[in-house]
Amino acid sequence: MSHTPRSKILVTGGTGLIGRYAVADLVARGHDVHVITRKRQPCGLTRGATFQQVDLADEHSIREVFERLRPTHLLHLAWETRHGVFWSAEENLNWIAITMHLARAFHAAGGRRLVGAGTCAEYDWNDQGLMSSNCNEADTPIAPGHLYGVAKDATRKTLEAYAKTTGLEFAWARVFFLFDHDENERRFVRSIISNLRARKRASCSPGTQIRDFMHAADVGAAFAALLLSETKGAVNIGSGVARTLAEVAITIGELMGRSELIGLGDIPARSGEPHRLVADTRRLTVEVGYNPDMSFRERLNGCISLLMERNTDLSLS
């Protein structure tokens, strides 16, 4: 438990893949954490938080919750996240609208610090500099290629100007690539583990793309650290480590003792994907002061253990 004063924190998306870990971390630090959720979704990680059953799209009820609770901090994670769908989903527009109303309700109720969830998809993935250097919050050009990234970028720019106008404190986390045992079963890490668990061949592309992977628990903890810090503006949330997809697949194979089932090159590489997307993590590590507790291998091992223990492998998302 930290010795910082106890803050009243409102979290949206607090039952999601990242949110549950952020909530667990904030509760563990002794803060008064409230989670806005439509349905009460019981989850071990969010124990200790108070659930507020409100539809985020219900502007009136949202204002009431803020007026009643008067949170000092708002961690806004809720957004459209359905696997594959989110890139172009019309719901991105709804989430912009919801975020606008949330920000106003938070400010009107005396809120102090707002942290929102952005994405590495805000950066210009075609920028030549990214072939050799990491995505930097200040220097890498912003040019999102999908509706999702555009919507996130538009939200950030507006909240930044709103914060400047109103005196709100505002930070924006740009999340890179995450993995978790509970992620959608078609996602890279989980699908490989699931295949190997079933002693099936995991057919992959050659996997030469370089990405920045971070476990959802570390992403959640990084969000919690950012929320409790005084850092403003955009902050990358990633490991800062460049790994090829092949490397990740091979590591899973090794850890599970089933390397022979990793089928690199079985399927062609998807065209149009950026070669290299890695976070410059200096802001996160130096300014926010966040560093993960566990190594990448330990985190992968954790996912493998949890998925091996399951009787059935049904995705929650």
Added chain:
Amino acid sequence: MSHTPRSKILVTGGTGLIGRYAVADLVARGHDVHVITRKRQPCGLTRGATFQQVDLADEHSIREVFERLRPTHLLHLAWETRHGVFWSAEENLNWIAITMHLARAFHAAGGRRLVGAGTCAEYDWNDQGLMSSNCNEADTPIAPGHLYGVAKDATRKTLEAYAKTTGLEFAWARVFFLFDHDENERRFVRSIISNLRARKRASCSPGTQIRDFMHAADVGAAFAALLLSETKGAVNIGSGVARTLAEVAITIGELMGRSELIGLGDIPARSGEPHRLVADTRRLTVEVGYNPDMSFRERLNGCISLLMERNTDLSLS
């Protein structure tokens, strides 16, 4: 009456300074024009349009109106416009939210073409190139300095990506400086006319700033032309003519025969204002094919006549 097919057009902000002229123009061209408005505000210019009494913030009712009418065209002009206030008003966030819901409702009901109202305040007013050349839709950097411009820019970017994703046709008008006899009485043109009408001295700054002025009727007609065209993306709406504020003031003095009351330099120039903001109008004149019917002097004269006729000079806005 034109020979183009009759379109079903929904207009928001159709009773506003620009909207009433756009509506008049669209009605005159024989289209089926519907104006969404909270209160029925009678106005000679909007005769011939059908009024839909709905609160734009009422998402549910908005969806119903679109489903019932199934408009092919949406001209979305409504936004926060209170003089002086709009630059930093929190309502800018609400208008983003409303616009997101409008776009989705329009698309869901089979809408084809959406035109939104942007602003010259989306451009980077500190760009050195603007000292000698006009704001160009493709080349002038975008870097809005106020919440208003940021909100408009965020809206445009999102709608552009949304249009690309859904197949909607989308254009965005960047409005420069307008004048009208009905504009807020503290605005430049009207305040000078009002002073001279009352035989009072119109105290101005030296007026060296260069601006692009267009009468609201021409702005409205340009919007109508853009809506009925097939031009996509950002289009400046302005005259393309560079005029100093001093020149505008002097012209009003001449037209009213009271030049001696123009007090240029009576008050100091406001600091931080850009020196020169003029529209590159090639897209509007060549691609959209719009050119105003009346000269700047004729339009100023029209305002003067209308304001001289009035018994009292009360602003409508």
